[in-house]
């Protein structure tokens with residue numbers, strides 16, 4: 001029986017994809033090994049959010065190559081999937097000559113049975129891809145446009161999970177708030193943000209991804225249907241975005257005690273100039289307005305966030321605006337990252353990476369200390 005080793009880099013979405021990849025392998029007669037030296041096939045489910053994540057893939061393949069040369073063993077087949085697929089095939093084969101096959105993440109499919117190791121909380125993908133085109137982000141190119149799973153299919157999967165004994169589920173998507181709207185909603189962010197067609201002068205400074213639906217937003221309907229499953233006691237979701245966080249969703253959280261009180265709401269910067277250059281579609285003021293609305297209706301809410309420091313053009317004032325916002329919100333956890341230019345993104349082409357590594361590090365240290373002062377050892381596992 002052939003053996004497969006799956007190495008997952010990056011976020012919960014990748015972890016969930018790997019669970020379904022493993023399901024596919026087991027269905028094809030493989031067994032899983034935890035030791036890559038024994039594997040007949042190695043799948044690298046990659047992350048491209050930062051250069052360091054790509055460097056780790058490169059490092060893994062260098063080790064593999066060295067091991068094969070030293071032992072004379074047959075080289076396992078290496079399959080590359082995940083976010084590094086934003087590179088085209090030629091680029092990938094030059095960058096990582098050891099790979100044998102490239103597997104687009106869309107081919108993993110939502111329907112494949114997931115093999116879950118976590119027996120308490122189940123990761124359940126509800127959508128993949130993204131239409132938001134934040135200028136620094138590779139996801140719209142690596143995962144493609146937003147695609148939601150049919151609501152009934154998700155609910156049916158959670159019913160099965162409940163029968164297996166799960167009491168807790170985490171719903172995953174790049175922008176869970178806009179679940180289902182790519183089919184029925186009115187898109188406000190047109191594809192002028194497309195990779196080869198980017199024009200920063202037309203970026204609206206404060207715009208949701210979708211027009212507010214007249215009926216209940218599909219994500220709220222999904223939350224209600226999952227909450228109706230008696231065995232399910234806790235529902236968490238990642239990632240919410242500050243846009244499309246409509247009042248109906250806040251109302252549902254406030255009245256539905258099964259929904260986790262921890263809400264991860266990436267802000268990325270507290271400066272309106274930087275937010276605009278990032279194409280985040282909200283302002284500092286509208287972000288704080290969402291936070292305050294949630295807090296008013298969900299008094300026990302706990303917020304987490306993501307922040308990038310050292311984005312091109314970030315002045316001391318911009319950074320101070322971020323510090324002030326962080327103090328004002330009082331996040332429980334903040335994932336602070338130093339800006340890393342990613343080839344293929346709009347910011348890579350438009351803005352010189354003009355903040356020195358030294359300044360990025362200083363800002364990172366200041367912010368991390370302030371944002372995570374109470375919570376250095378107890379962060380939830382989210383990207």
Ligand code: SF4
Pocket residue numbers: 130131132133134137138139140174175241
């Ligand atoms: S919302 Fe922005 S940061 Fe998040 S996945 Fe989409 S493009 Fe990337």
